[in-house]
Amino acid sequence: MKLFDVYPRYDVEMVKAEGVFLWDSNNHKYLDLYGGHGVISIGHTHPVYVDRLKSQLGKMAFYSNSVNIPVQESFAEELTKFSGYADYKVFLCNSGAEANENALKLASFYTGKRRVIAFKGSFHGRTSATLAVTDNPKLSSALNRSTFPVDFLELNRTDQLRQAFEKEDICAVIVEGIQGVGGLDAPSPAFLKQLSETCQQKGVLLILDEIQSGYGRTGKFFAHQYAGIQPDIITMAKGMGNGFPMAGLLIHPKIKPWHGMLGTTFGGNPLACTAGLAVLKVLRQDAVLKNVLEVNKFLMNKLKEINQIKQIKGKGLMLGVEFDFPIREIRQTLLFKHKIFTGSSADPNLLRILPPLTISKKQIALFPAALKQILS
Numbered sequence: 001m002k003l004f005d006v007y008p009r010y011d012v013e014m015v016k017a018e019g020v021f022l023w024d025s026n027n028h029k030y031l032d033l034y035g036g037h038g039v040i041s042i043g044h045t046h047p048v049y050v051d052r053l054k055s056q057l058g059k060m061a062f063y064s065n066s067v068n069i070p071v072q073e074s075f076a077e078e079l080t081k082f083s084g085y086a087d088y089k090v091f092l093c094n095s096g097a098e099a100n101e102n103a104l105k106l107a108s109f110y111t112g113k114r115r116v117i118a119f120k121g122s123f124h125g126r127t128s129a130t131l132a133v134t135d136n137p138k139l140s141s142a143l144n145r146s147t148f149p150v151d152f153l154e155l156n157r158t159d160q161l162r163q164a165f166e167k168e169d170i171c172a173v174i175v176e177g178i179q180g181v182g183g184l185d186a187p188s189p190a191f192l193k194q195l196s197e198t199c200q201q202k203g204v205l206l207i208l209d210e211i212q213s214g215y216g217r218t219g220k221f222f223a224h225q226y227a228g229i230q231p232d233i234i235t236m237a238k239g240m241g242n243g244f245p246m247a248g249l250l251i252h253p254k255i256k257p258w259h260g261m262l263g264t265t266f267g268g269n270p271l272a273c274t275a276g277l278a279v280l281k282v283l284r285q286d287a288v289l290k291n292v293l294e295v296n297k298f299l300m301n302k303l304k305e306i307n308q309i310k311q312i313k314g315k316g317l318m319l320g321v322e323f324d325f326p327i328r329e330i331r332q333t334l335l336f337k338h339k340i341f342t343g344s345s346a347d348p349n350l351l352r353i354l355p356p357l358t359i360s361k362k363q364i365a366l367f368p369a370a371l372k373q374i375l376s
């Protein structure tokens, strides 16, 4: 094998995709309840997305941030309007880790401080600063460890919050809207409110990592909007480009930029912004966020009929179906027998569901039906 072998892979090869379905090299059709790790927001090969990308590709694939890029301006305009953050600024980059790395750096620039509060079970990426705030020491090399002080607190423990904020050198708190890799635990609205208030009182920046939970996945544009708070920095990636690599930060206007403060060669390139604009257009024109809520309700009712399910975590179409036994075998049977692709997490008993947000009730109904068959 010529590839650096870091991924455990299923022995299937996907060669074609449309909407919520994938086809493998043997022409078997699969229902995609994984969305390539929560990336596919408006469905595979959506015609608006394909047409716009083809047209942009024919005009110009790339030029760097040394010139004006009108499609970047249009994208930022649309994003801030649609997400409810009209007065925030946008910085575009290429991956979730890069977005969080830049968010942490911005918080340190702004406050002149370097301690970060993060949470147990967190995953924020695999670059140096993001690994330091990720609660999984196995992923860190000697080089990544102890880059700056980090305090890991438990989610929803306001008592720990009070104590942690007694330190004077904190620049940021970073928290996921809903923990993805960790297993679908989430900060409660009350906890987020308290966190936001404490950050404001102490001059600490609140960074909401919405890389997985954002872009409509929970039925609101961002998961934290259920708590009615406004973080200082919001990071996003996955659903943003529907498969075209792109990521970004929404930045509170009190944080002022200077030339050279942040930068990237590829971030905000014309193809990425074209993909991003197509995603926003479809989310809006097809009332996709409303669909997320309706499909969620339908699925929750169906899943309630299955006694072996211990609980369902998450919101909208970012769900964790928890059993009191490991899901490994169920996941394999779903994939190989029922041709339904699902996800896993750090919790071995949790099946992770991250379908395209455009999925219909009829399509998602295949999942509880298959589960019932497997568990009977």
Ligand SMILES: Cc1ncc(COP(=O)(O)O)c(C=O)c1O
Pocket (backbone or CB within 6 Å): 095, 096, 097, 098, 100, 123, 124, 125, 126, 176, 180, 181, 209, 210, 211, 212, 213, 237
């Ligand atoms: C919440 C969260 N933050 C950050 C990341 C890192 O994103 P990327 O893999 O694009 O660097 C992920 C990826 O799974 C994530 O789920």
